Amino acid sequence: MARIMDAPLDTAESWLAARGEKLTELRREVLSLLLANHGPIKAYDLLAALQKQRPGASPPTVYRTLDFLVAAGIVHRIDSLQSFVVCPTFHAPHQGVLLVCERCHGVEELDSPLWMETMRRELAGSGFAMNQHELEIKGLCRNCQVVTV
């Protein structure tokens, strides 16, 4: 019987296979923990979770695995939070912007090719070539705009 969360793991497996890479047991465990977290997670928190099922895990264990998943486009690193989050649409062509809430630290991914194109055009004059895979916008999410604090 299939466990919950298997579908994205299988998708990741095929996605990697198409690149000639493998979803090893370690990578599967890490990705599974990332998926279970629903939102950005810090490397050391992920390490703590991983150690429950894999006691020998150490910082290089998680950082190597995260680097791999990021390079494969399955996971995003959020610079402003020093955290990592699964890309909800890694398996499909997309041009996503990460909307990072500075208050609750939630992250949404907004897929907007039109928006990307607009930005690229606006930047053209400056001679700067935007990396559209690493775009992170800080601000307040809908919920957090309401809060007074």
Add this chain to the structure above:
Amino acid sequence: MARIMDAPLDTAESWLAARGEKLTELRREVLSLLLANHGPIKAYDLLAALQKQRPGASPPTVYRTLDFLVAAGIVHRIDSLQSFVVCPTFHAPHQGVLLVCERCHGVEELDSPLWMETMRRELAGSGFAMNQHELEIKGLCRNCQVVTV
């Protein structure tokens, strides 16, 4: 006789005075080092430089001063580089985007109110309120696009 770099320091002083804050000797030294660096600098590199003229300087010395300068809008923190850079136009109203080169780690600031407005409008549908003071775009600068590596 005025030393080189005095002008921006004096500008910072008035800018702060208008906010009821002061450019103390320590802040002046730190800002001066930041200006002398022409580009982003890491906190600990700044600390090392500061210690040459102020041997007792420690991490809190620089982090406190940087926090102050960032809060005053004089310095930007570049999340993707974990570095700090003087805002070239802190004294004037502006809506700058930081263009961070992923290869040479240089930073340009592009002032484009039109661009900001476009983005804000594009984001409106998502309910997300962009923080226009903290916008950082990664990519390749004009020079680095040419390099083959």
Add this chain to the structure above:
DNA sequence: AGCGTAATGTAATGTTATTACACCACCTTC
């Protein structure tokens, strides 16, 4: 002078990330 607040000094510690090297599994090729 005495008080209150802002600024800085100082020691320790917390958090994030990397290096370097050892070992093992798997695959190839002879």
Add this chain to the structure above:
DNA sequence: GAAGGTGGTGTAATAACATTACATTACGCT
């Protein structure tokens, strides 16, 4: 089936980045 290469992981140590907590000093105010 042994030799050698590659990719993946284990392990120890350390580097790099940042904060806490508390002591002390500087300065404006009455």
